[in-house]
Amino acid sequence: MTYIERDVSLAALRAEVRDARAxxxxxxxxxxxxxxxxxxxxxxxILVLRAPVRDGEMVASCTPEMPLYDWDEREMRDERGIRFSxxxxxxxxxxxxxxxxxxxxxxxxxxxxxxxxxVHAGIIEPGRFTLSTxxxxxxxxxxxxxxxxxxxxxxxEGRHVVDAAALVARICAACTVSRATAYARCxxxxxxxxxxxxxxxxxxxxxxLERIYNHLFDLASASAGAGYGRAQVEGLRLKERVxxxxxxxxxxxxxxxxxxxxxxxxxxxxxxxxxxxxLREMREEIARYESMLxxxxxxxxxxxxxxxxxxxxxxxxxxxxxxxxxxxxSADVRVDAPYGAYAHLAPSLSLEARGDVLxxxxxxxxxxxxxxxxxxxxxxxxxxxxQAAPVxxxxxxxxxxxxxxxxxxxxxxSLATDARGTITRMHAISxxxxxxxxxxxxxxxxxxxDFPLVNKSFNLCYACADR
Amino acid sequence: xxxxxSRSLAIRHLVCGSCNGCEHELNALAGPDYDITAEGFxxxxxxxxxxxVTVAGPMxxxxxxxxxxxxxxxxxxxxxxAIGDCAAGVGPWCGVGTAGDGAGAxxxxxxxxxxxxxxxxxxxxxxxxxxxxxxxxxx
Numbered sequence: 001m002t003y004i005e006r007d008v009s010l011a012a013l014r015a016e017v018r019d020a021r022a023x024x025x026x027x028x029x030x031x032x033x034x035x036x037x038x039x040x041x042x043x044x045x046i047l048v049l050r051a052p053v054r055d056g057e058m059v060a061s062c063t064p065e066m067p068l069y070d071w072d073e074r075e076m077r078d079e080r081g082i083r084f085s086x087x088x089x090x091x092x093x094x095x096x097x098x099x100x101x102x103x104x105x106x107x108x109x110x111x112x113x114x115x116x117x118x119v120h121a122g123i124i125e126p127g128r129f130t131l132s133t134x135x136x137x138x139x140x141x142x143x144x145x146x147x148x149x150x151x152x153x154x155x156x157e158g159r160h161v162v163d164a165a166a167l168v169a170r171i172c173a174a175c176t177v178s179r180a181t182a183y184a185r186c187x188x189x190x191x192x193x194x195x196x197x198x199x200x201x202x203x204x205x206x207x208x209l210e211r212i213y214n215h216l217f218d219l220a221s222a223s224a225g226a227g228y229g230r231a232q233v234e235g236l237r238l239k240e241r242v243x244x245x246x247x248x249x250x251x252x253x254x255x256x257x258x259x260x261x262x263x264x265x266x267x268x269x270x271x272x273x274x275x276x277x278x279l280r281e282m283r284e285e286i287a288r289y290e291s292m293l294x295x296x297x298x299x300x301x302x303x304x305x306x307x308x309x310x311x312x313x314x315x316x317x318x319x320x321x322x323x324x325x326x327x328x329x330s331a332d333v334r335v336d337a338p339y340g341a342y343a344h345l346a347p348s349l350s351l352e353a354r355g356d357v358l359x360x361x362x363x364x365x366x367x368x369x370x371x372x373x374x375x376x377x378x379x380x381x382x383x384x385x386x387q388a389a390p391v392x393x394x395x396x397x398x399x400x401x402x403x404x405x406x407x408x409x410x411x412x413x414s415l416a417t418d419a420r421g422t423i424t425r426m427h428a429i430s431x432x433x434x435x436x437x438x439x440x441x442x443x444x445x446x447x448x449x450d451f452p453l454v455n456k457s458f459n460l461c462y463a464c465a466d467r
Numbered sequence: 468x469x470x471x472x473s474r475s476l477a478i479r480h481l482v483c484g485s486c487n488g489c490e491h492e493l494n495a496l497a498g499p500d501y502d503i504t505a506e507g508f509x510x511x512x513x514x515x516x517x518x519x520v521t522v523a524g525p526m527x528x529x530x531x532x533x534x535x536x537x538x539x540x541x542x543x544x545x546x547x548x549a550i551g552d553c554a555a556g557v558g559p560w561c562g563v564g565t566a567g568d569g570a571g572a573x574x575x576x577x578x579x580x581x582x583x584x585x586x587x588x589x590x591x592x593x594x595x596x597x598x599x600x601x602x603x604x605x606x
Contacts, residue, residue: 094529095528095529097528098528098529098531098532100529118529118530118533119481119514119533119534119537121512121513122510122512123480123482123490123493123494123510124482124490125482125485125487125490126482126529126530126533146529147482147484147527147529147530147533148482148484148485148524148527148529148530149484149527149528149529149565150484150525150527150560150563150564150565150566151563151564151565151566152563152564154564155563155564155565166559167559167560167563170486170488170559170560170583171486172486172487173486173487173488173491173584174487174488174491217491217494220498232497233497233498233499236494236495236497236498236499236500237498237499237500239495239498240495240498240500240501243495253492253586254488254491254584256488256583461487462487463485463486463487466527
């Protein structure tokens, strides 16, 4: 995966973004001091459009014609003081000093608000959801997050890139492997080091394990949202089984710290044949779980038509990962800009057209099968090879961005350091951050009681969206 | 009567800037491998129904007031449990950026379950200890 920067003038920025967006997958945007960056995934890798912003200059917002930039641009305004001339939403994105911006609501006669959060009824991360309803029917959902904000990005500035890896891995536990891999690839690029082949294979195996346990949890949660306890319990059982495999073969149930700049921990994926056997045993059980879900007519009925995201909305809102694929958008970083071992081990893509809860669940079940298959091929290539300790890197400094395909879609890291390897800027765009607007879209015209089901069919994280 | 209900706990969880790891492991308690309902433990939707409050995370600025409000709604006697290293005040996010020094200390946790994140079994052990403390308090 390459990294190409193109400097553009502020005056030309919007046209350049529009043009790039027509040809490439938009990953999002961020600002460092006085420079705005718009990131895209092309077949070659990452393309960044950079535009300097002089003191007092206004930036023409891309949001009015490309609504996917709504949050990114508000975050630039909140965090880095960038001023946008015509952004349609002048509210801060994040809660500041305990004050949450007023929710956006639908207008009109007879609209009633249903507000939930930040403390939810289940064991769910905090967020405030304001549903504008007319009776049961939802006109609009405003999802306001940032309750888990720790100020991660500012806090990393001034730390050494290698030392910061442990904190980056802990921004969010559920996508740690994908994010740590994107981060490691940035650090390695800044050291002009290419990860060795066996470490790349191990990274692929760990990333697919992460996808499998997350998808199983999503399916269990969606089943709970539909009131089908049997499939919830079975999903939790299978997830637990995978997490124990992770503990055995990656030294940690969430595989925290398994991925390191310079490779992987020396003691992970140390016995490829036994890991291969453990995953082969799961195949039949996943097939049985698929039958349990989709041969149950009442469950399929409950999933069908709930929380629809039309394809054009998924695209306009910049959706990524299985959520986008369930709406017919074929975005997948592993396929669109293959990195590491994905360069020769490509996953088979699952696409659905309807963009409802059923489509998202079907895509995820099939992806579990594809991940088992992909991990099997990588483990076969590893044979009985053990991993070496991560290579010590000597950082030359500069800027780099990398994206990986996490369980929920593209996990993007942008990193800038000085010549000693001290971080001057780190920005993480999570798949959850990209997909929250899809959750809001999915609730439009649905009914209030469907919210837990629809929300769980995405099962997005808050911690990596908030940072 | 007391004997019959001596191990029953109603648990409410508060997420205070945690990375979602502790939440994943708490959710595992509903699965067949750890099934806490077999012990008489139950996760409840309202703080008003709870007698044990689990808290995770270093404490984020935005959750400080909502978490306090939810805790204040929990009747006495009650036990607060710090789940995970961050809530225990020794986790990776404690004192980093705008994060606090641990939700456990801020919210008066008397049982601490260490781990990053703790395993479901470790969390279960913490819940058992909370049940015993509640029993003693009700004597």
